[in-house]
Amino acid sequence: MAQTKEKLSPRELVLERIGFGGGDAFSWNKMQWYVAFANRDLTRLTPGDLLNLQEEIRAIAWQAFRSNRTNEPPTLSQIVQLKEAVHRVLYDLLRTTEATYGPVAVTLRVTNWEDFDDEGKWSTTTVRPIGGFEVTGRESKLYQDELMAHMFSLLWRWGLWLKQCPKCWTIFLQFRRHAKYCSRKCQSIAFMRNKRASERGESKSLQIRKKAGAKPKLKEKSHG
Numbered sequence: 001m002a003q004t005k006e007k008l009s010p011r012e013l014v015l016e017r018i019g020f021g022g023g024d025a026f027s028w029n030k031m032q033w034y035v036a037f038a039n040r041d042l043t044r045l046t047p048g049d050l051l052n053l054q055e056e057i058r059a060i061a062w063q064a065f066r067s068n069r070t071n072e073p074p075t076l077s078q079i080v081q082l083k084e085a086v087h088r089v090l091y092d093l094l095r096t097t098e099a100t101y102g103p104v105a106v107t108l109r110v111t112n113w114e115d116f117d118d119e120g121k122w123s124t125t126t127v128r129p130i131g132g133f134e135v136t137g138r139e140s141k142l143y144q145d146e147l148m149a150h151m152f153s154l155l156w157r158w159g160l161w162l163k164q165c166p167k168c169w170t171i172f173l174q175f176r177r178h179a180k181y182c183s184r185k186c187q188s189i190a191f192m193r194n195k196r197a198s199e200r201g202e203s204k205s206l207q208i209r210k211k212a213g214a215k216p217k218l219k220e221k222s223h224g
C-alpha cells in the first residue's frame with residue numbers, strides 16, 4: 001500500500017526492490033541475488049547499474065548485520081573482488097561439493113524463532129554472523145567479508161539447490177526438483193538438438209538396413 005511505502009527508508013526500498021523481505025521465508029530470494037550477482041558481467045555496467053549495486057550491497061550488509069555504519073559505499077573494484085569471491089565459492093561447491101572462504105572474524109548469534117515458511121520441515125533455528133569485522137583491520141574487505149558470511153549462512157540451506165546448466169554453464173538455483181537447465185531457452189535448444197540427433201540416428205540405421213538388403217521389420221512379421 002502507498003501508505004506503508006511512504007514509511008520505508010531508502011534502504012528498505014532497495015531491499016524491497018531486490019525481494020529481501022523480512023524473515024527467513026525470503027532466504028530463497030537472497031540466495032538468488034548472490035547467484036545472479038555471480039553471473040553478472042561487471043564490465044558492462046552503466047553508471048546507473050553501478051549505483052544500484054552499491055546501494056544493494058550496502059542495504060544487504062545493513063540487513064544481515066544491522067551494522068549502522070555510515071562508511072563509503074563499495075567501490076567498483078571492491079564489487080569486482082566480491083563478485084570473484086562469490087563466483088569462486090559457488091563454482092567450487094558445484095565442482096568439488098566443498099568451498100571455503102576466510103579467515104574472517106565474526107560474532108555469531110543463534111536465534112530460535114517462529115517459522116513463517118509454509119514448509120514446516122525447515123529448521124526454525126538460524127545461525128548467522130552478526131558482524132564484528134571492524135576488529136580485524138580489514139576495512140577494505142568490510143563489505144566483502146560481511147556479504148560472504150551472509151552468503152555462507154544461506155548456502156547452509158540452499159547449497160543443494162545450486163546447479164550448473166549443461167548447455168550454457170550458467171549457475172542457477174533449481175526451482176523445480178528435476179530442472180536440468182537454467183532457462184526455458186536452454187531447455188528447448190537442448191531438446192531440439194537431442195531430437196535432431198535421434199532423428200539422424202534413426203534415418204542412418206534405416207539406410208544401413210536398406211544397404212544390407214534387410215527387410216523392414218513389419219514385412220518380416222507379416223511373413224511369419
Ligand SMILES: [Zn+2]
Binds near residue numbers: 166168169170181182
Ligand atoms: Zn543455460
